[in-house]
Amino acid sequence: MFTSSVRSTAVAVIALAALCVSCGADPSTDRPQAVTTTVATVPTSAADAASDAASAEASAGVTPPPTAPDVAPPERVRDAFAGLQATLGDACTPGNCAYFLGRVYDELHRLDRAMKADPKGAGHFARPIELIARLDAELAGDRSFENLKRHQTLLVGTRDRINTWMQGHPDDYR
Known part of the structure; x- marks a missing residue:
């Protein structure tokens, strides 16, 4: 070669x-x-x-472009939790329900990734990670609107339980 x-x-x-x-x-x-x-x-x-x-x-006066990092740094738990909290004032209303449920799902998984990448370790966030894993097991990989709507109570309940857990751990999001 x-x-x-x-x-x-x-x-x-x-x-x-x-x-x-x-x-x-x-x-x-x-x-x-x-x-x-x-x-x-x-x-x-x-x-x-x-x-x-x-x-x-x-x-020739050519400057090579700066190299991009191989992997983007993990998102901070604080920032991901702020995104999840932003869904607290929303609800599943006509014309907004698909967006709302999809956003709650996305924000929960954004927080899940941030918790798993946090320097404190996934063990520190065991309860919220477990709640998201249970939700994922129930959704069985189907994040279609129909499936999210069918599991709306579990989806919103998971968000609320994680919000309550995080409120008890202010050092993780301040």
């Missing part, structure tokens, strides 16, 4: 050199002008190739 990379690099260098010569013609005489080219060496290792590429970018 590495040799094909070296070959590709060599072919690209040769093609660029040929292009430089053909682009160097004097338009008034159609004669080639003197063109100074630098012959690139073919890197002998992947490290050399990476170093050569970085040098070429630096000399």
